[in-house]
Amino acid sequence: MIIEKKARTYVPENLDIKWEKLEPLFNELLTRPINSVQELESWLKDKSELEAVVEEDFAWKYIRMTCDTLNEQLLQDFQYFATEIEPKIAPISNNLNKRLVESAYMVELDEEKYRIFIRSVKNDLEIFREENIRLFTEIQIKQQTYQSITGAMSVTLDGKEYTLEQASVFLKDPNREIRKKAWEAITTRRLQDKVQLDTLFNELLKLRHQVAVNAGFENFRDYMFRALGRFDYTPHECYKFHEAIEREIVPILSEQSLKRQEALGIDALKPWDMDVDISGKPALRPFETGAELIEKAISCFNGLDPYIGERLSIMQENHLFDVESRKGKAPGGYNYPLAETGAPFIFMNSANTFRDLTTMIHEGGHAVHTFISADLELNDFKHVPSEVAELASMSMELMSMDKWDVFFDNAEDLKRAKKDQLRDVLKTLPWVAVVDQFQHWIYTNPDHTTKQREAAWKQIFTPFGLNFADWSDHEEALENLWQKQLHIFEVPFYYIEYGMAQLGAIAVWKNYKTNPEEGLRLYKEALKLGYTKTIKEIYQTAGIEFNFSAEYVHELATFIKAELDLLEAE
Template structure:
């Protein structure tokens, strides 16, 4: 069993309520600092408070997403969002001011604290008192997306399914069954289209106000600063989109043509994109959630004993909730528990191949959580998404050489690897679409729902629109963006998947050439947390932080060649 790290500043039985927290923030604010050693102790004490708050919030979020219909869990989450976070925000700003104003700040180790202090100064620059109630309202509104989508279910035949469970039918070799399932799922999503449009309109309006209050023209420019994007600009993102359009879309267009011919169809429809072209039933790498966890422990153990032990620790401490059920929020995540030093993995398994890759993806995040658990300050563990997703997407590829744990049949194993490598390439255009759509949304803050729909369709079609014929299903095409949780809950967190996907291919390339060295470089990079720049972390992993057209082409050619070998 694992336990929270012993506290040195706050009591072990400390209850997270504002009346208990306020004296701590007052003490930190008023404490006399007479040396650089005092300042470092102050940083450690502040970090301990932040870790306790983060873990408390984590469990509120985890429990709420595991059961979105439970009103008590929702209220517990909203208490933190409305009664604690708004009061903490100005206190944190005061503590940041105390830190940067300290006479001893220049005596701190520059290499150790540079990234951290850079983030503190940026937070001070962006802080506005008038944004606190807006950010609280945004937090509460965002949660509504989980409640709306978590309640979605459909009946196929005489049985009720969550949408994740129903999506299994999209792999059925019987085209009529695929079509029926797709139309049933789509019709259910469209029932809540207006409600989700209204929710997003409100979120867009609130976010724009936050940006204006912070003296930005739009929320896009504000978020580039708030996310700490010190290493690239919006223009770099547009160039990355163009590189994907030029180098990746043609490969996928050819693959779609091959699919159409293999299925002997006049055109591909949206329900033809997931079925195996061999005519064989969908891959079934495990039987249920427990089997998925056990096989994943074995898979990770075969790569490295250390990796397998991390998942075993999570299993022993009940830090998984993997099976889909009604009332559970959609999607999947790895949530770090700041004090415990371990994570919680949440996902919606429906016993499909995609669930296998979700598990190894979140397992990569989990390993990252363990590797950074002992970093001195809590903030050192707050990796930017470009690094966090490198951890997870690399693990998807590194783990492939041990997927025989999931597949007894050699041909099924080959199918799984081909599907995974195809998905690696397929990820990139979708990332470009979602990212470019968000650029458009927030740089056109006064747009109407109709204009937003038109913008979505134009962007999606530019990147191939999934290479399916949507002519008879325009309403479904127009509504696809509502499936993407990130657009509602974590705006602008998406381009990082594309950057990290390139990095992951490069990590995998190194691993294939020298497994021991490649794995060690990957782990060494993750151990850094966020104590170095993104570029330095990528270099530690033995790869480049690069998303130029030439690099996209080089790595796409490598993936294509590996697909051809299988």
């Protein structure tokens, strides 16, 4: 099925996305008379269509640039948008928001339908500052530098060049010397750019702090809580979440690490001992090529639900995947919604590992979310907060496990895969807590030095187990481990959501195991809402709680541990 975009009713078809073409449309929206609630709703729909067109154009510029960071023309196209279009749209968007809230007809809009949207508009108006437009442009350009630096990283092992993602496959090798050699090569390569990345981050820190000060905030942390629309929780509750993870999850992982050490028969776990399968068997290899990964993911999703499987088939037919790792490609993985098309693009760096399987399923969960909410009336209704977006993806990882037989030829490998997944669920939570708490420290101490930042990272990381490895003789690698987390550079404060959503996903899976049909139905009903309800209401629709108290963490951790114990006992 080839995707056909809905016919435009306001923006001319095939409009060239240049400022001189966009400006008249924005100006028309600014000056159009609005004399009834019906005209206000029509104005909102036209504004939404224009925003979706512009968003999708930016999406493709970002996608193409990350697919080939060495292509100078693609970089220039991205920078044109960032420097020539976005800065000019920002003040107009603010004035359009003013038009809405100052309209005499806003009070006549359906309160239930528009309440979340209007709340967000008012929040954006309160923190908007004209002087920050230039800073946002500078920040966006600098953030892209991280992709260029890390995308160019590669190592040579036994005479062959590998991207860091490809080289990380050797960390699963049963031969400890091979693992050590790969880890040291990867780490040495990362540390080659340590100073460059520190300099880049110091520049970003200064710019971000100035944005916060300009907007009337004491620090960037407090600014970002408002900018991200975190209406449902506070920084204090984040600290409570960190404490709950330290108390409830770290002891389980500590116990697991002792089992790992005993199984491997070594005196101490080193960083290169953490990914190898303790059974002594070769690493799981659920597919051989990117094309096979996509085919098997479609089969897996079809087994779960025909609608869900069909979404990935549609993406395949429309060439909306770039999954294999190669030099010059930006690191990481993402699902990028195409606002006008109503479909997404999945980007990842597959090196034919088990982790790539779960990345595909994770991004596939995001993709389903994009499709299922695509028909919501306004573009803003689809701008879901990360706490909800990650619930969609992380729940998919767990619910899909019973269909992973399409990836594995025998029951033993399937069981190994499920155990790895549940261990990863537990491992995710402390790392999320560390990265989040680190960012709280960074931005509430904006005048810190590079050395102080390294010390703070280690101090924060220590109570959460330091990944349960012995870092003796590798102090520099430990102190700079944060540099591999692209979120810190590119999307500050977007990380605690993974922890909250991971808890929610465990609860969704718990419901699914009790009643698969009902659990999946509630999951899809929650995704259909987009961002037309509060986070708490969306979680309630999914049949779960938006709750990260110590008691709730304990309940869900106990459930996951019991499931893991069952698999290990088989």
